Amino acid sequence: xxxxxxxxxxxxxxxxxxxxxxxxxxxxxxxxxxxxxxxxxxxxxxxxxxxxxxxxxxxxxxxxxxxxxxxxxxxxxxxxxxxxxxxxxxxxxxxxxxxxxxxxxxxxxxxxxx
Amino acid sequence: xxxxxxxxxxxxxxxxxxxxxxxxxxxxxxxxxxxxxxxxxxxxxxxxxxxxxxxxxxxxxxxxxxxxxxxxxxxxxxxxxxxxxxxxxxxxxxxxxxxxxxxxxxxxxxxx
Numbered sequence: 589x590x591x592x593x594x595x596x597x598x599x600x601x602x603x604x605x606x607x608x609x610x611x612x613x614x615x616x617x618x619x620x621x622x623x624x625x626x627x628x629x630x631x632x633x634x635x636x637x638x639x640x641x642x643x644x645x646x647x648x649x650x651x652x653x654x655x656x657x658x659x660x661x662x663x664x665x666x667x668x669x670x671x672x673x674x675x676x677x678x679x680x681x682x683x684x685x686x687x688x689x690x691x692x693x694x695x696x697x698x699x700x701x702x
Numbered sequence: 703x704x705x706x707x708x709x710x711x712x713x714x715x716x717x718x719x720x721x722x723x724x725x726x727x728x729x730x731x732x733x734x735x736x737x738x739x740x741x742x743x744x745x746x747x748x749x750x751x752x753x754x755x756x757x758x759x760x761x762x763x764x765x766x767x768x769x770x771x772x773x774x775x776x777x778x779x780x781x782x783x784x785x786x787x788x789x790x791x792x793x794x795x796x797x798x799x800x801x802x803x804x805x806x807x808x809x810x811x812x813x814x
Binding site: 621632633680684690693694698 | 734736738743744745746747748751791793795800801802804805806807
């Protein structure tokens with residue numbers, strides 16, 4: 589299994605500002621994933637982050653809006669830049685242990701943009 | 703493009719009932735399927751993982767089945783309890799991809 593922590597757990601931000609979300613895993617993993625869950629919706633993948641390489645973004649998500657860092661095998665950050673109320677969501681970090689097996693999720697970061 | 707749908711969107715049952723949650727997917731080319739539970743304001747907890755070669759998986763009162771050819775999975779919850787109240791999500795991992803494609807979720811309420 590994997591134990592994943594995220595910081596902050598929640599935040600209220602003003603439009604136009606940026607927020608960086610941290611994700612820490614208790615073991616080394618190759619791939620880390622960032623998902624977004626908008627109010628009342630299911631989860632949508634933002635990007636996949638491998639250590640030592642650029643993140644791979646899904647259609648509709650761009651690096652300028654959601655820059656991601658992956659400095660080592662246990663840590664990643666997601667920044668939500670130039671926020672607007674439409675960015676109000678839960679942002680979840682996820683890891684894949686053992687290659688295409690059970691995927692584990694962090695507790696999420698609840699973001700409200702005013 | 704893989705699409706995942708869950709029916710019903712919401713379900714309310716009295717305690718003790720057995721219930722079935724449904725998940726359907728449009729492309730049968732999947733590597734595996736995973737059922738999750740999400741409590742209000744919380745992250746996701748993995749319940750069961752079924753590989754594409756498997757027909758079912760069981761964990762306690764939970765049983766998940768997979769019919770890949772018809773694009774369907776069911777999650778069976780026996781003797782439901784109020785503590786089972788949560789949103790249940792199914793997600794498929796398309797063959798050749800690392801990411802999961804999530805369903806729309808079923809919000810379950812079990813009343814005492």
